Amino acid sequence: MSFTADGIAGYLGPEVTEALYRGEPGVVMSATNGNDALAGLIRFFLLRLPTSGEILGELIGHRLAASLIDEAFVHVTPAGEVQVAVDIRPHIIAGKNRVVFSDLDASVTDHVPGPDHVLGVGAASLSLLSATPLSPVDSVLDLGTGSGVQALAQADSAMRIVATDVHERALQMARCTMAGAHVRNVEIRTGSWFEPVEGESFDRIVANPPFVVGLPEVGHVYRDSGLSLDGATQLVVKHAPAHLNPNGTAYTLGAWVHTREESWATRIASWLPKRGVSAWVIQRDVADPGQYVSTWLKDESIDPRSRAGIERTQEWLEYFREEGVIGVGFGWIFLRDIGDRPTEVTCEEVLQPFTDPLGPEVDEYFERIGWLRDKTAAEILQSTYLVRPGVAREEVSLADSETGMGFTPQVIRLTRTDGPRFSHEVDRALASIVAGLHPQGLNLEETVGLWAAAQGIDDEEELASSAVSAVVDLIRHGLILPSDIATTQA
Structure with a gap:
């Protein structure tokens, strides 16, 4: 077995692999007591246990060991042993075994991330990876590349990629990540936000910005923008459209505040230009201010129960109170260039669990829209449709409380069993x-007429009008597909 994500999982087995991801090094140590090479690599690189320089040379080759020491990726301990100084970790990125370089975290050792910490493949990175398609394009911008995870995922999908970051140490890690994967189509540039690509446009923009909602300060460069509240998300949403090629798409993670004065959807819509963009905003989670602050204090290894944690909590929450923040939303913002047409914005909550990658859904969503x-x-009525394969019809009945026996029908639901698992309540007529819909059968108007x-x-006529409104919503969420779109998806 090799030192890859697949090889490590196969060596450790599912239970110990889960323990590794949960941050339980003792469990992993017990499973790597052997003298074989892979056990030694896991102990050194993933559990960060020191070893002798001779043993490291035997594991990875003496030349590579010397290079890692020279580059300060491995340091010599006071006892004369060697120990890994950065996180060099195998991952599966876009279906391939890759190695990502980043700073050490607190997963298996007692470690407090510093202000210049470079994040590896965290939950946010994985969330954006799942929401970004890998369909072929000419050009990609990875805005705020960090350790290079998103650029690495796009490397086989684009002819050229520009990866930018304001943090020079992050760019050093990204260069190592690209070199380790032998990726040569990524150009790395230093600069703030869109400054390194002024005047340029791309087919695809991917952005995992420092979106933490807080005070206008930079405590940790990977998560704090220095802008007030949700200013980082606002900046990306506001400026990304100007850097999209015709029909280009931006995929970004973001966070936004909830206030009593305006809805979160109205807030995000106000950041967009009046023309030229189709926006799909998905709110995946909402946290109350106290929960939000506690989560991010733990992220920087501050115990909310400590004196420092209590003081920091009070300061953060007081700022929220001053700004009228009653909650913080989190999710994805997808933008598609639509030329000179009026901007259209759809904001919705998708709180139901799903595991399918969202990237293909986003591209199909914009095609449906x-x-x-x-x-x-009239044209919708004259069109034919396909009910998406896998759509389930569910009829819910409740015990009849009036008669004390039997069940009374309550609702009919049509639910997708793929993608985001969208579900719609419909009446029996719809x-x-x-x-009755079929891509080679009757059109919608004829189907309505037959049922009537x-x-x-x-x-x-009234039934047809109601059917059009309902079908538009079902198309928007992909429960039914126009025949010409269904043909392209086949």
């Missing part, structure tokens, strides 16, 4: 109309 944008109600005739309904 583009189809709807150019269609009149459920029957949807069941079967039910003896005279006001077919």
Whole structure:
């Protein structure tokens, strides 16, 4: 077995691998007591146990060991042993075994990240990876690349990638990450926000900015922007459209404040230009101020129960109170260039659990929205549709409390069993109309007319109008697909 994510998981087995990710080094030590090479590599690089220079040379080769020491990726301890000084960790990125270079974290050792800490593959990185497609494009901008995770994922999908960051140490790690993967189509540039790409545009923008909502200060460069509240997310959303090629798309993580004065959706919409953008904003989670502050204190290894933690909490919450913050939302913001058309914004909560990658869904979402944008109600009625494979029809009945026996029908739901698991409540008429759709069959108007005739309904026009409104929502969430889109997806 090799020192890869797959090789390590196969060597340790599922239970010990989970213990490694949970930060339980003792469990992993017990499973790596052997003298084989992979056990030694796991102990040295992942558990950070010191060893002799001779043993390290035997594990990875004496030349590579010397290079790691020369570059300060491995340091010599006072006892004369060698110990890893940065995180050199195998991951599966975009389906490939890769190695990512970053700073040590507190996962297996007692370590407090410093202000210049360079993050590895964290939860936010994984979230953005899952939400960004790998379809071929000519150019990609990785804004705020950090250790290079997003650029690495796009390396096989783009002809050229520009990766930027204001943090020089992060760029050093990103260069190492690219070199370790033999990636040569990533150009790394130093600079703040969009300054390194002024006047340039891209087919795809990927951004995991320092989006932590807080005071206008930089405590940790990887998460604090120095801008007030959600200023980092605002900056990216406001300026990204100007750097998109025609039909280009931006995929960004973000956080935004909730206030009593305006809805979070209105707040985000106000950041966008009046024309040229289709925006899909998904709020994945909302935290109350106290919960939010506590989460990020723990992120920087501050115990909320300590004196420093209590003082920091009070300062942070007082700032929130002054600014009227009653909650903090988190999620994804997707932007698609639509030329000179009026900007359109859809903001919604997606709180249901799902595990499928979101990236393919985003591209299809904009294709579905583009189809709807150019269609009149009459054209929607004249079109044919496919019910997405895997859509489930669920009928819910409750015990009849009046009669004391049997069940009373309550609701019919149509639910996707793939992607974000969107679910819509429908009435029996719409459920029957949807069941009659077929890409080579009757169009929507004919299907509505057939059902109306079967039910003896005279006001077919009103039924057709209601069907159009409902079908638009079902198309938007991909439960049904226009036939021409379904053909391209096949």
